[in-house]
Amino acid sequence: MRRSKELLLIRYIAIFILVFQLFVIGQNKSVLSVVSILLLIINNHLRMFYFKKDWTYILSLILEIIAIPLIQINFGGSIIFYLIGVSIDIFTLKNKNLKYIFAGFILGISTSKSFSSGIEESFIYFVLMSIFFMLLNYISKLYITKKEAQKLYDKLKVSEEKLIYANNELEGYLHSIEEVTLLKERNRISREIHDSVGHALSTAMIQLSAMEAIAAKEGSSIRPMANNLRNFINESFQDVKKAVRELKPDEYDNYQGLLRIQEVCKNFEKMSGIEVKSIISKGEWSLSSKQINHIYRITQEVLSNSLRHGKATLIKVIMNFTDDEFVISFNDNGIGTDEIKEIGVGLKSIRERTEEINGIVDMKSSKGKGFFIKVIVPKEVEV
Structure with a gap:
């Protein structure tokens, strides 16, 4: 508000009229008067552009309110033009009581007989300053409303950006879940075909081989037929094996370990009654068996701690691959703590297991806001 173009213009017009009154109409040639007016202008500008702390700003206002009557009495000019700048600035104060105290002092100075030629x-x-104060009060309220609206707009903008980011993340996770689900289903179907059709065909071939051997002993004419049928089934069996290999996704191996961890989460949910949401994002590389085993145990420990110590009812488990790292995070809605003490076996075990696979563990918690654990595991370099 203090730097509003319109109010700055009013301030400069008042200073110009005051200078005109003193040095043109009043023919005042006193060096002290020039210095006094310059000091008022400098104090005004310092308050506008440099004094940001409340106590320096208020001190500047007090000094100016004290100096104005002394300067007016000694060098003349209309008191109302002296008070324009300081009047604008008092309505930028956050403290309402202080604002109205200063306004009362200024109104008292402007209506004092010492600074006017008569009661009229x-x-x-008095009327002019009252109207001016009402306008300034109205402008101040408008400015505060505008400022609050800007803050609200900024918050909404930040919230919108967060929502967009969250939506993009969710879409990525959804895509990953769809891919993992598809890989699981393809793997299940390939396994079913291998176990059922493959087993039936291999059994049929064994039976036909036995029939062929019996027919050979007895000199039966069905031997060539059994042989041809066995060869045909063998070809079909090879076709089934090829189809199973093609159907079984190579990428599934990257997820086998993580699906074990997801299975732990599901079993824990069934046994404890605590809701466990687990999400796996797509990865282009797989964890080693050592890494999987340690992460598996870490997951068990974290879930157990959330139940026993955190009293949680919801645990979120997010597994995410980057180019060089695998990140698994656990976030529960338990009671939390303001001070994490790694004195028990559980938290120490989590840190030790993470360090054994050259990982990094981050633990955060606060009272009433649950517990958060993030484990970062680097990609193993192939030798």
């Missing part, structure tokens, strides 16, 4: 002029000054 004092009344005119």
Whole structure:
């Protein structure tokens, strides 16, 4: 508000009229008067552009309110033009009580008989300053409303950006879940075909081989037929094996270990009654068996701690691959703590297991806001 273009213009017009009154109409040639006016202008500008702390700003206002009557009495000029700048600035104060105290002092100075030629002029000054104060109060409220609206707009903008980011993340996770689900289903179907059709065909071939051997002993004519049928089934069996290999996704191996961890989460949910949401994102590389085993045990420990110590009812488990790292995070809605003490076996075990696979563990918690654990595991370099 103090730097509003319109109010700055009013301030400069008042200073110009005051200078005109003193040095053109009043023919005042005193060096002290020039210095006094310059000091008022400098104090005004320092308050506008440099004094940001409340105590320096208020001190500047007090000094100016004290100096104005002394300068007016000694060098002349209309008191109302002296008070324009300081009047604008008092309405930028956050403290309402202080604002109205200063306004009362200024109104008292402007209507004092010492600074006017009579009662009529004092009344005119009173009316003008009252109207000016009402306008300033209205502008101040508008400015505060505008500022609050801007803050609200900024918050909404930040919230919108967060929502967009969260939506993009969710879409990525959804895509990953769909891919993992598809890989699981393809793997299940390939396994079913291998176990059922493959087993039936291999059994049939064994039976036909036995029939062929018996027919050979007895000199039966069905031997060539059994041989041809066995060869045909063998070809079909090879076709089934090829189809199973093609159907079984190579990428599934990257997820086998993580699906074990997801299975732990599901079993824990069934046994404890605590809701466990687990999400796996797509990865282009797989964890080693050592890494999987340690992460598996870490997951068990974290879930157990959330139940026993955190009293949680919801645990979120997110597994995410980057180019060089695998990140698994656990976030529960338990009671939390303001001080994490790794004195028990559980938390120590989590840190030790993470360090054994050259990982990094981060633990955060606060009272009433649950517990958060993030484990970062680097990709193993192939030798």
